[in-house]
Amino acid sequence: MQCILCDIPLEKYLYKNGYWIQRCPSCHLGETDLKRDYTKFVKEFYSQGYYEGDPTRSAYADYELDKPLIVKNMQKFLSFIAKKKPTGKLLDVGCAFGFVVELAVKRGYDAYGFDPSTFAAKKAGELVGNDRIQEGTIQQVRYPKSSFDIITMFDVFEHLQDPLSDMRKLHSLLKPDGIIIIATGDTRSLAARIMKRRWTFFIPPQHIFFFHRKNIAVLLNKAGFTPRKWHRVGKWLSLGYVLHLARTTGESAFANIIYALVRYTPLMRFPLYIPMKDNMVILAEKR
Numbered sequence: 001m002q003c004i005l006c007d008i009p010l011e012k013y014l015y016k017n018g019y020w021i022q023r024c025p026s027c028h029l030g031e032t033d034l035k036r037d038y039t040k041f042v043k044e045f046y047s048q049g050y051y052e053g054d055p056t057r058s059a060y061a062d063y064e065l066d067k068p069l070i071v072k073n074m075q076k077f078l079s080f081i082a083k084k085k086p087t088g089k090l091l092d093v094g095c096a097f098g099f100v101v102e103l104a105v106k107r108g109y110d111a112y113g114f115d116p117s118t119f120a121a122k123k124a125g126e127l128v129g130n131d132r133i134q135e136g137t138i139q140q141v142r143y144p145k146s147s148f149d150i151i152t153m154f155d156v157f158e159h160l161q162d163p164l165s166d167m168r169k170l171h172s173l174l175k176p177d178g179i180i181i182i183a184t185g186d187t188r189s190l191a192a193r194i195m196k197r198r199w200t201f202f203i204p205p206q207h208i209f210f211f212h213r214k215n216i217a218v219l220l221n222k223a224g225f226t227p228r229k230w231h232r233v234g235k236w237l238s239l240g241y242v243l244h245l246a247r248t249t250g251e252s253a254f255a256n257i258i259y260a261l262v263r264y265t266p267l268m269r270f271p272l273y274i275p276m277k278d279n280m281v282i283l284a285e286k287r
Contacts, residue, residue, distance in 0.1 A: 004164050005029055005218055014197055017058070019204035027218065030187060030210030038161040042137060045206060046117035051096075053240075053263075058203045058248035061240035061259075061268065064123075067099055069236040069271055074100050074154065076233060077181060078107060080283060081150055084179055088149030091173065093138065094156035098124030101132055109150070114141045138166040145172050150179055157184040157216075158207040167223035174286045180225060182282045183233070188212040189278035201278070203249045213280060225284040234275035240268030 001010045003024035010022035013030060020033045034041065049056070051063040060066065078100075081090075087108055092100040095113025097120055104111035105128065114134040115121045121135035134141045138160070151170050160166050170180065185201030186192065187210050192199045201207055211219075217227050240262065246255035262268055 001031065001033060003027065003029055004031075004162070005215060005222070014202060016197060016202060017204050021202065021204055021210065023210075024215075027215045028187070028212065029215045032204040032208045034205055034208060036205075039137065039140075041205070042116040043118070046115075046120065048119045050117070050206075051120065053244060055244075055248055057206070058245070059206065061238065061244035063097060065269055066238050066241055067097075069238055070099055071103055072236045073233075074103055077152070077154060077183060077281065078104065080229070080231065080281065081152070081179070081181055082107070084283065085150050089147065090150040090152065091143070091148045093151060093153045093170070094159065095124050095133065096120045098127040098133060100152060100154065101128045105132075112143075116140075137161070138169050143173050146175050146178075148173050148178060149175055150181070153180065153182045153184075155183060157182050157211070158201060158209055160209060163209055164219055164223055167220065167225070171224045171286060176286060178286045179228075180284050180286070182216075182284070183279055184211060184216070186212050186232075186278055186280040189232075189276070189280075191276040191278035198250045199278070200245050200249055216280075216282065220282070220284050221287075224287050226287045227282050227284045229283040231281040232277040233279050233281055234273060234277055235279065237272055237274050238268060239270040239272055242272060242274070 001022055003010055006024050006026045011025050012020050013023035014021040021030050022033055023030045050059045053061045090104050090109040090111040092113035095101055095115050101111045101113040112132045116137045121133055125133045220227055243255050243259040246252045247259050
């Protein structure tokens with residue numbers, strides 16, 4: 001495997017969930033050695049269980065029940081956007097159940113979304129209307145060029161097969177003065193350094209790429225974007241989601257026991273603010 005930024009061989013870095021995460025010795029970009037066809041993988045992996053607590057997925061305990069907290073987090077991101085683009089046509093990449101699309105429409109945007117998951121895209125269509133949702137990966141979906149003012153990618157960037165190629169495709173969909181906002185994990189955050197292999201973003205195979213501020217800026221520039229604003233954010237998460245992550249990617253047997261005790265109780269939805277700030281949010285302009 002070669003680094004997509006430096007074009008030099010990657011080195012083995014971390015083995016987890018049956019997959020090697022390899023890392024560039026120069027820029028430290030990490031990449032999961034998927035060893036599978038990506039298109040088939042996303043169709044199989046992002047199924048109903050991914051959103052409903054399947055322990056083999058290390059994803060969501062119950063995505064639908066967590067909607068109030070997800071929306072609360074997304075409100076913060078949309079506030080960043082509103083300072084730059086208070087109105088316009090918006091595209092949410094990896095829209096899941098359509099919560100961001102719904103929220104953006106309520107805030108006055110003409111919003112659309114797409115997701116590679118058949119299960120998620122169906123849910124999103126039921127929420128906001130099928131005319132606003134497409135099913136597919138970035139390379140599969142079809143939108144007119146230069147048709148969007150804003151593209152959002154919340155907790156999606158780390159799932160991409162080829163982020164450089166994908167960003168170039170998204171670049172073509174933006175209007176000349178368009179912006180893109182990305183939220184993803186930062187491998188140089190304090191949380192990543194302390195938690196090491198148990199860091200919540202080290203979840204192969206669904207997380208394929210692992211960035212820090214410097215190498216993601218290089219990629220964005222290569223794809224035709226200029227990063228303008230950077231933020232670090234904490235998140236509101238449910239107790240059930242935190243325990244689910246701890247028992248899966250955190251590899252905690254104790255969390256697995258507690259999760260089993262609270263699984264079917266109201267405690268699953270108990271809100272927690274997690275101030276780790278290992279998420280970096282980048283607002284970039286089309287160049």
